[in-house]
Amino acid sequence: MIRMAALVTFLFLAINAAVLQAQEEEKPTPRVRGRAVVMDIDARILENGQVTWNEKQQKITIPGRPVEIKLIGENLVIVVRFTFIRNHGNGPKLLVAQGQIWIADPGQGVRYQASVQTIPLEFDETICYFPLGSQPENSASSIEVMLTLRQYKEN
16 A cells, blocks of 8 residues: 555656646636636645645636646546535535545556545635645645635736
């Protein structure tokens, strides 16, 4: 079984192959401009409390349309889809995080894990998402995605 530190190390060693992808940023059409939101996404690898890799993206989307990020390493692929759901009126705002992980483990083949989380949030609130699960404080390595949701404003 591969330990968490080894997974992060493999990902770090393959940084030149790492990719953070999301929908192409485009200005929303006038029809959806009032519903559009901006997702500020900050994906990073932490080792011993220090950021060893960081990638920032800003994507425009509308409620119900997911924004996808991919982290691709030597033996690890992480795909996360964030979908913002806005209830009408003053109801709660929700972010649905769907994570998929493929890990190539020598001798054991490929392991797959999927998760879905619904996270209540407000505009301008930063949430942390840990695709490989939250790590204990004494863990040397972790992968985290920080996301802040803002209302779209025309410049």
